[in-house]
Structures are given as structure tokens and as C-alpha cells.
Amino acid sequence: MAADPHKLKISKQINRPGILMSIARLPDSHRLFVGSSDGKIYDLDIMAEKPEPREFVGHESYVTGLVHLESQLVSAAYDRRLIWWDRESGKQVRTIEAHQRWIRQLITTPDQQQVITVADDMVCRIWDVKTGKLVRELRGHQEETPHHFPSMLYACAVSSDGKYLATGDRVGHVVVWDLATGKELTTLETPIMYTWDPKARIHSIGGIRSLAFSADSTRLAVGGTGKINNIDHLEALARVEVFDWQKQERTHEFKGNEHKGLVEHLVFHPENQWLLAAGGDHNGFIKFLDLEKKNVLKQAKAPMHVHEFTVNETYDTIYAAGHGKLVAWTLTD
């Protein structure tokens, strides 16, 4: 049955205490690992009649990154640590003090030989999965904003061919790297996403919160928020910009027309049928963007601010973690 964004509907929703910041899925299953604000990781089958979560206890702050690797799970958190877990026993295999400040995102390379972290120490680090050794660190983002406040390095993405890595920060600065050599290939700017307010409130609220390469690696999508008048709230429309990054050319600007807040996560369809974005303000949203027609293919309110989602192998089910809830959407009848 073909997946169709117009058939988007919630197939399961679970309320959970706390703020669910990260999610990973066991392949070919509905088994989810969810990172929470209580520092725990919860292992549960979202489609079970009465899901009974198993807890992985080890982090001391919000768990902001999870990746599933064969029999292991790797997690990252605001406690600056990376932890390798045995997936079935729940025991810690390895713990690394990975950064000096909060780890914002954790991803894996397509061959699953490396994991990559970005943190508020403004460093991107590449780690060997098997040994936990640091392979390389990449420094291309300023520690301070132009207005002399601490900056934050929120997002990273790796291309599906494993050649390119992108990192994005608080002030809207993107760096694209050659993953194998660590060489900086190019930079891009999305200044609107910074949201610096020089007059009324004298601080900022936004930043680049999500990045994704297209399947052919030629396009890079950047998610954040639009120009905000009142930065007390995430009141601007959620914003996505897409670049032909090798030409440093912005090819798409999705300013949004309905849903407010941050675009927290982005995923390209493998055949570029759509670009999926989710996030929110007090509320949440999910939207499918059509790059060819440069419009919104489908958008809907989410039951919560979505912090991260993952998509199944056939791209017809979306699993999302967010503020106090886990949700599964399907794209089929």
C-alpha cells in the first residue's frame, strides 16, 4: 500500500511523564527507545495494548540523542556524556565524557561505523562506534554570538552516501564538511533563524534546530524559526530553507503559513517525494513539503511539541517523541 501524506493520521498516542527529547527505533518493529528529561531511556513497544517501558538508567540530565547500532544503543545527553548500552540487558557498555557542554544531537553515519555529536562547546566530534575513540573533531562555529552571548551548536546531519556532514548553530551559520578528511567544504547562512532582538528584549531565542541532506546529497534542508517580533514566545512561523549547498544557493524558502515554532527535525524522502518537518511551540506540528512544487503538501497539528521523530523502512509510519507524549502516524489507509 503506497504511502500518501494526505492519508496522515495518528495510529497510536501514549502519554508519558516528562519531556521526551529523542527517539530511536529497532528496525522492522514498533519497538522504540525514547530519551527523557528525567535522564532515563525508555524501551517500549508503542503498538502494545499496554506498553510496559523498561528503563535504562545512567544519564543525569535530558537525554537528547539516541541511535540504534546492531545490538547496542548509544545515547547522548545534556550531562555531556555518551553512553553505549547493551540493548537487551540494559547494561552500560561504555561511558565517555564527550563534551564540555550540553550535547544537542547525536547521529550515526550510514555505515554505522561512527557516531557524531554536536554540543554547546561548539565542537562537532566524530567517534568510532566499536572503540569509543575520538576520530576527529571539527571546529567551525564561534563560541560567542556577534552580541557576546554564548552560542549553541544544535544540529548536525550526514549525507546518505556518507561523504558530507553539516553542522548548524544558534546564529544561523551552517558548515558543510568532508566527513572523511574533516575539511571544511563550504558555509551557508540563515540569518533570520537567529532571531536576535536588539531593541525590545536584547536577546535571542531561535537558531538552526535541524538539518537534513537530500537522498542524492545535493540539497541541504535547514530548519528553525522565522523572524519573531516577540521573542518571549516561539510565535513565528516554523521555517525551512533548502540549499544547493555546493553552489551556496538557497533554492527553497518555506516560510510556513500555519504552524508556529521551531522545526526540530527534518527527514527527506529517499526519492525526494517530500521533505518531512516537525516541531512546534506550545503546540506541535508535522508537515510534508513538496520541493518540486515549492509548497506544503500536507500539514497537521501534532498533539505535542515534537522534539524528534523517526520514520520506518517503508516511509509510511512516523514515530515522534515530544512534550509528554509519544505518537505514531501512518500514511496509509
Place this chain on the structure above:
Amino acid sequence: MTSKRHSSFCGSAEHSLDRRAFLGSGMQGSALLGAGAWGLNALRQPALAEVLKQKEKRVILLWLAGGASQLETWDPKPGRPTGGPYRAIQTSVPGVQISELMPKMAGRLKDTAIIRSLNTKDGSHGTGARLMHLGRRDEPNLKYPDLGAVLARELGRADSPVPDYVSFYTATEGRGNAVGQSGFLGARYAPMSLTTENKPLFLSRQENISIQDHQQRAQLQALFNERFARKRNLPAVASHQEAYARVRGLMASETLFDLEQESQKTRDRYGKTLFGQQALVARRLIEAGTPFVKVSRAWWDSHGQNFETHLELVTELDHVMSTLLDDLEERGLLENTLVLTLAEFGRTPTINGSLGRDHFGQAWSVSLSGCGIQGGSVYGKTDQDGQTVADGEVGAGEVFATIYQALGIDHQKDYHVGARPIPLTDPGIEPVSEVLA
């Protein structure tokens, strides 16, 4: 929990303010009229502040407009659902922890007291800010003076050539809430409000009048005044002369607002942000005799992305406040200068869907540092999630009484509006003696 520090207030006559004597001995009176002629550059040398440090009480209010989160500053709740992602760190005072966003203040808490049990019952920016400026609620037919006006009256001098009450509020949001009201004390105690520049506008001597002309005009005016007043012992004449003197004093004080007068090292020390620069001007002002300076840092109203906002703003507060306290201490001024952090309210322990915190007046924190304060003391307690005051509940009135008491001012002292006595704080209000030296 407390570290005993030296008591700074004695209230004796010898310690009463005597800026005139200081100015008279430290500088030539005739030099008052020349820009920069106050010898203020010399005040950069800590040793030359000796006279001031012994005799003057000063206040710098760091007004955290919009409402800073107590959980990300003075009253962290690590590990609780309400605690947020920041850790608590140990301070230099055994047993006292504050947010990890304040490592510099954690290292120098010896001069700072924290009140963690403030319940102002008000989650409105407007009325909350008024309450925390006035120490009580307005009456329909009586306008109370705010803290700055009262302290300008209590700590300033009638013949002061420097402004008694200076208020910085550069951001536009919330500026209307940050009162600046002299109320029944009259316009004499209203603030000099700086909203667009870090220095007063229209204060400079006109370029077509030379310094010499300016001085000669002043001398001529003083001569006429003296002759005129010789045969007329009237309050109106004295008032007229005082007004002239104050205007000329303000003109001469222009250099106080000029950070070029400070070394690059000092300016760097305070940091490049507007808040840091204004805190340095505040130090210059109190060093020269201004009794009350409010530096407003807006805008903390973090309904969305509370933790990002506080990473920016608390990091800045920690740096600026700790630098200010260090600088005051090195100059021998801290024991006579009270540095406050106040706001209209705190923020909700409950974290909303935007990772924000909302308005919360039921259980929040303020800090008092320096003059008359038992450094390292912590008063009051909130429950484990910070939702309610668990011990030592106080309101705005108690905070104000504590401020007055720390400065050696009787908080029950009466002003009079007509025949009606108006005490500085409402009847029945007591200071928090546990945080007083």
C-alpha cells in the same frame, strides 16, 4: 550556611554622608565646573576612595525585568521534574548550592545573601513590577515613592552636585513597568532616566561656550546670587540656588557616564554587553557619590525556550554581577554598597510545551550583596519542586525593610503627607534579620 562577615553599618554621625567635605578636600571647588574636573579619573585608584568607603552608603539595583527564573539562578531543583536541565553547583559557602549557570557567583557568595521564600502573589508584569519597586501596593489617592526615590532622599544630600537617582532601562519591553516614581516626595527625587544612551542627553556644554566662559558665567551668577541672598533669607532663594548648583553639577558629572575614562582593561573586565557597560557606569556613579543606581536588564520573560534564554542572560548576569562585586570590593566600596537583584516575579517551576516557564509570584528568590548583609546566608525555603514556600515566607515589604535596615535606615521611619504619617514600610512589616550583618 552562613559565613560571618564584617558588619558595615554603625549608623553613627561620623559615618554620615559628607560628600561636600570630600569634594572640598579632594578637589578645588572652583574646578567643579570644568568637565572632568572632579578628579574622577583619580578615583580609579582604589586608595583614593578611602573617604567614600568609610562614609557613604550606596545601592545598585540590578533589575531583572520580565522575571528571571529562580530555578536557573538562586534556587535550583536538580533532578526534580520541575528542575530543568541545569545542575546545581556548590558555592564557596558550605551547604549552599546555586545554578551551574552562575559559576562566578558561586565562587564569591561570601558577600551575598539569598532570600528563597518570596511570595508576592502577583504574576502580572505591571503590578508585580510596581510592587517590587514600591515595596507595597499603591493607594488610590497616594503615590508612594519607589525604592530609588526613598534612597535618594535618605542617602543623598540636598546640595549634591551629582544625580541622586539614576535609572538605566535601554530595552523597550517592560520599560513602562519599571516605575521610576518619586511619588509624594516630589520631583526632586525622581530618577534621571537613561533609555537610549548610556549618558544623559543634552548635558554637554555648548560648543560655542568655552570652558573659561562657562566658569566665568558661573562665578558671575554666584556673585549675583550671593548679593541677592544676603538680604533675603528665604527658602525660595535657597531653592533657586540649589537648582542652579544641581544643573551645573550634572553638567560636570557628564564624565561619569563616559567609559572612555576607564582603562580598556576595566572595560574588558565588565564585558562587551550593554548590561556590563551600564554596570560599570553604575560603579562610577556610586563611586562619585550617587546613592542609587538602577541598571535594568530586560527581558527575561521566557515563556518559550526558557533554558536557552537563561543560558544567555544568567551567564551575562553571573559575569556582570560577580565583576561588579569584585570591583567594588577591590576599591573598598563593597562594605558600603548594597547590590540587589530584584524582579517583578520569578518563573513557574512547571515547564511548558515550548520548554518555557511562565509568570510565577508564589515562591521565588532575590539576592542582596554587600553593605549590611550577612554574606553567604540563605533565608527561607521552597518545597522540593519549588511550587510553594515551605519555610520563611516573606513579601515585598519584608524585602524592602531588609534593604533599609542593611543601609542603616529605620524601616519604620515616618514621612509625612500633610498630617498623615507614612512609614517607609507598611505597619507590621519586619526585616529579614537572618540576612543582616
